[in-house]
Amino acid sequence: MNIEIINIGDELLIGQVVNTNASFIAQELNKVGLNVVRITTIADDVNEIELSVSSALENSDSVIITGGLGPTKDDITKYTLAKLFESEMVEDEVVLDNIKKIFDHRGYVLTPTNRLQAQVPKKCKVIENLVGTASGMCFQKDNKLVFSMPGVPFEMKQMLTKHVIPILLSYYKPSAIFHKTIITQGVGESFLSDKIEEFELALPKFIKLAYLPGPNLLRLRLSARGEDQKEAKQELENQINKLMPLIEDYFIGFDEGDLSLVLAKLLLEKGESLSTAESCTGGNIAHSITINAGSSNYFKGSVVAYSNEAKIDVLGVSQEAIKNNGAVSEEVAKQMAIGAIKKMKTNYAISTTGIAGPTGETEGKPIGTVWIAIANNKGECVASKHNFFSSRENFINRTTNECFSMLIRWIKSNN
Amino acid sequence: MNIEIINIGDELLIGQVVNTNASFIAQELNKVGLNVVRITTIADDVNEIELSVSSALENSDSVIITGGLGPTKDDITKYTLAKLFESEMVEDEVVLDNIKKIFDHRGYVLTPTNRLQAQVPKKCKVIENLVGTASGMCFQKDNKLVFSMPGVPFEMKQMLTKHVIPILLSYYKPSAIFHKTIITQGVGESFLSDKIEEFELALPKFIKLAYLPGPNLLRLRLSARGEDQKEAKQELENQINKLMPLIEDYFIGFDEGDLSLVLAKLLLEKGESLSTAESCTGGNIAHSITINAGSSNYFKGSVVAYSNEAKIDVLGVSQEAIKNNGAVSEEVAKQMAIGAIKKMKTNYAISTTGIAGPTGETEGKPIGTVWIAIANNKGECVASKHNFFSSRENFINRTTNECFSMLIRWIKSNN
Numbered sequence: 083m084n085i086e087i088i089n090i091g092d093e094l095l096i097g098q099v100v101n102t103n104a105s106f107i108a109q110e111l112n113k114v115g116l117n118v119v120r121i122t123t124i125a126d127d128v129n130e131i132e133l134s135v136s137s138a139l140e141n142s143d144s145v146i147i148t149g150g151l152g153p154t155k156d157d158i159t160k161y162t163l164a165k166l167f168e169s170e171m172v173e174d175e176v177v178l179d180n181i182k183k184i185f186d187h188r189g190y191v192l193t194p195t196n197r198l199q200a201q202v203p204k205k206c207k208v209i210e211n212l213v214g215t216a217s218g219m220c221f222q223k224d225n226k227l228v229f230s231m232p233g234v235p236f237e238m239k240q241m242l243t244k245h246v247i248p249i250l251l252s253y254y255k256p257s258a259i260f261h262k263t264i265i266t267q268g269v270g271e272s273f274l275s276d277k278i279e280e281f282e283l284a285l286p287k288f289i290k291l292a293y294l295p296g297p298n299l300l301r302l303r304l305s306a307r308g309e310d311q312k313e314a315k316q317e318l319e320n321q322i323n324k325l326m327p328l329i330e331d332y333f334i335g336f337d338e339g340d341l342s343l344v345l346a347k348l349l350l351e352k353g354e355s356l357s358t359a360e361s362c363t364g365g366n367i368a369h370s371i372t373i374n375a376g377s378s379n380y381f382k383g384s385v386v387a388y389s390n391e392a393k394i395d396v397l398g399v400s401q402e403a404i405k406n407n408g409a410v411s412e413e414v415a416k417q418m419a420i421g422a423i424k425k426m427k428t429n430y431a432i433s434t435t436g437i438a439g440p441t442g443e444t445e446g447k448p449i450g451t452v453w454i455a456i457a458n459n460k461g462e463c464v465a466s467k468h469n470f471f472s473s474r475e476n477f478i479n480r481t482t483n484e485c486f487s488m489l490i491r492w493i494k495s496n497n
Numbered sequence: 498m499n500i501e502i503i504n505i506g507d508e509l510l511i512g513q514v515v516n517t518n519a520s521f522i523a524q525e526l527n528k529v530g531l532n533v534v535r536i537t538t539i540a541d542d543v544n545e546i547e548l549s550v551s552s553a554l555e556n557s558d559s560v561i562i563t564g565g566l567g568p569t570k571d572d573i574t575k576y577t578l579a580k581l582f583e584s585e586m587v588e589d590e591v592v593l594d595n596i597k598k599i600f601d602h603r604g605y606v607l608t609p610t611n612r613l614q615a616q617v618p619k620k621c622k623v624i625e626n627l628v629g630t631a632s633g634m635c636f637q638k639d640n641k642l643v644f645s646m647p648g649v650p651f652e653m654k655q656m657l658t659k660h661v662i663p664i665l666l667s668y669y670k671p672s673a674i675f676h677k678t679i680i681t682q683g684v685g686e687s688f689l690s691d692k693i694e695e696f697e698l699a700l701p702k703f704i705k706l707a708y709l710p711g712p713n714l715l716r717l718r719l720s721a722r723g724e725d726q727k728e729a730k731q732e733l734e735n736q737i738n739k740l741m742p743l744i745e746d747y748f749i750g751f752d753e754g755d756l757s758l759v760l761a762k763l764l765l766e767k768g769e770s771l772s773t774a775e776s777c778t779g780g781n782i783a784h785s786i787t788i789n790a791g792s793s794n795y796f797k798g799s800v801v802a803y804s805n806e807a808k809i810d811v812l813g814v815s816q817e818a819i820k821n822n823g824a825v826s827e828e829v830a831k832q833m834a835i836g837a838i839k840k841m842k843t844n845y846a847i848s849t850t851g852i853a854g855p856t857g858e859t860e861g862k863p864i865g866t867v868w869i870a871i872a873n874n875k876g877e878c879v880a881s882k883h884n885f886f887s888s889r890e891n892f893i894n895r896t897t898n899e900c901f902s903m904l905i906r907w908i909k910s911n912n
Contacts, residue, residue, distance in 0.1 A: 193691045365799055
């Protein structure tokens with residue numbers, strides 16, 4: 083069961099928008115054992131759309147298209163598909179009602195342009211969009227399915243999981259697929275690859291190993307595919323058991339999405355709480371935690387102390403510590419973490435103070451220097467120094483992941 | 498000058514990694530007037546790579562490839578390109594020296610696997626990678642160029658801007674392109690499209706208008722392309738001047754990347770400072786500000802008060818306000834903003850308190866409800882209530898953008 087994804091949109095080709103739709107669709111299909119073999123991004127252009135859809139239909143079993151369903155002149159996907167599948171356009175009552183409902187709800191007046199969104203190709207099965215005005219479509223040709231969904235991520239996501247995937251699963255019976263991902267840290271890809279070479283070469287054919295490097299971490303993903311679900315799953319577990327002793331020095335956890343979720347699980351299990359005191363990460367640690375639903379059960383808050391005054395006034399860092407050591411120092415990092423524990427009354431706190439760049443270098447403290455401290459409410463506090471010289475964004479992400487893995491290891495080793 | 502991008506990597510096809518490389522490359526090429534006509538994502542598979550590169554060479558002037566250059570067994574791009582361009586592999590002294598240097602710097606021992614990375618196809622021009630061990634390659638065939646770069650974003654970005662784009666520009670002389678993007682807020686895409694229909698129909702052929710909806714905002718991008726740079730630029734300005742009166746009710750600013758940068762510019766011009774007090778946005782506002790270099794010049798910090806205790810203890814919100822109105826209320830939002838002004842000693846503060854979901858609904862306060870307050874150090878404070886019912890991530894992003902545009906408008910209207 084091979085599927086191609088086609089993302090339509092000039093904004094993607096000029097790089098103004100990152101194609102998160104493709105990764106979301108791929109992820110969801112992958113979970114249920116449907117293979118994405120190719121992702122193509124093209125312009126809002128009749129010829130390009132016709133060419134890409136026809137070619138995808140030749141090479142794959144189904145095609146999932148996003149984009150170009152809006153109400154404006156540059157949105158031509160619907161008309162192009164109607165032409166390709168030789169279908170006339172008709173106004174759909176149900177779609178029109180939905181559009182009217184949405185306009186009422188938002189307090190807008192329905193315009194003739196909006197009403198055009200109720201026009202759909204007669205030959206398609208309409209896929210409802212309860213959260214937007216552009217409905218989706220499903221065409222069938224020679225036992226192959228072609229889906230078209232809006233490019234707005236929120237609308238597309240609902241449509242995919244509620245309608246498109248169930249339709250696909252009812253058509254095809256994909257072979258089962260199981261993934262298990264291990265997060266490691268403190269080891270390079272090539273070094274680890276050498277270390278587990280024998281293991282990798284001995285893997286059965288239906289199990290695949292992939293290396294997925296991230297900011298300051300390395301994921302290893304094992305995937306098992308098979309007709310016999312139980313057997314595939316069992317063999318995956320067997321291989322994981324063989325792999326574990328080889329990588330134990332670098333093991334952080336099994337993947338629950340990212341490190342913030344590994345940490346969340348640990349804290350929830352223990353009923354313990356966390357706060358952060360962030361300088362150079364500027365709120366990214368708090369954001370990485372609070373993007374997860376349920377985070378208020380263990381996360382109490384953060385003080386983003388971007389200035390020295392905030393470090394002193396809000397976190398209680400001593401003026402002397404900053405004067406004698408500079409803001410980027412072990413002493414200040416520790417005082418920040420201890421300050422967060424006191425202010426936020428949590429079991430644990432993480433702090434960061436560093437130089438994200440591109441400017442801000444001082445003598446002996448090059449760009450990329452960062453001090454991280456972790457503290458608990460028993461009066462214990464440890465700190466470590468790193469250099470994550472890189473782009474500003476990468477520096478922030480690497481520091482964030484270092485904080486998470488440092489605290490995960492600390493909590494585990496204290497028990 | 499049409500260019501195709503090919504991103505190689507199983508991790509992209511299963512959606513574990515978002516393809517930010519494609520958008521970065523597209524953006525950089527677009528800036529210098531080079532057209533990206535297609536982006537294709539494929540697996541680490543010999544046949545797929547051969548097929549896609551050959552097809553791209555037929556349809557386009559140049560091809561830019563990323564991925565599959567790592568040291569592990571699943572990295573086969575280099576060998577596949579060598580085969581495609583009928584070239585033997587040789588060890589490159591300069592590449593080997595660079596790899597050794599990087600290993601020394603990191604304190605790792607060079608393994609035989611790493612040494613393989615110094616092998617390059619004899620027919621290619623090697624592109625140096627000073628920040629990683631995988632070098633890039635440039636092949637030439639029938640006056641078309643094929644570039645291959647590593648998939649690690651940090652390494653790819655340096656290689657692209659330092660080497661690949663200069664080589665492309667020395668080969669082709671692209672026609673000039675100018676973009677101007679306007680950020681609007683408080684208006685739907687179709688409504689605006691109707692409003693400016695006449696303007697759009699009257700645009701000269703070499704100027705293109707695109708609608709780019711974002712979380713709680715809508716960008717309008719005008720692009721002018723032409724041989725005569727001065728003329729194209731002038732006509733773009735003329736059209737912008739025609740457009741402005743039609744959209745003034747919704748105008749937030751010209752695009753500097755995103756709203757945080759529009760706000761940054763305003764604050765820097767006035768020499769004023771900002772802090773935030775975040776509940777439901779969980780640090781995302783602070784993160785959106787501090788991801789920008791130079792933000793410490795106007796941003797002093799944030800209190801992410803995820804619990805009631807943090808709101809009371811750190812921001813000085815009164816217990817009564819929470820008891821009488823609930824944490825998600827006008828009164829609490831205002832006290833949070835005023836608390837941030839006092840704690841962080843800034844000219845302005847933004848606060849948020851709301852229900853991001855998927856749970857947390859209470860009577861009269863459905864999921865998506867959010868109160869936003871903005872305050873200044875003259876004792877003024879205003880608040881507004883919204884409902885951004887959506888996914889958790891989208892709720893956070895929409896709230897963040899609402900905060901930025903609310904403060905931008907407030908600062909502008911107070912002068």
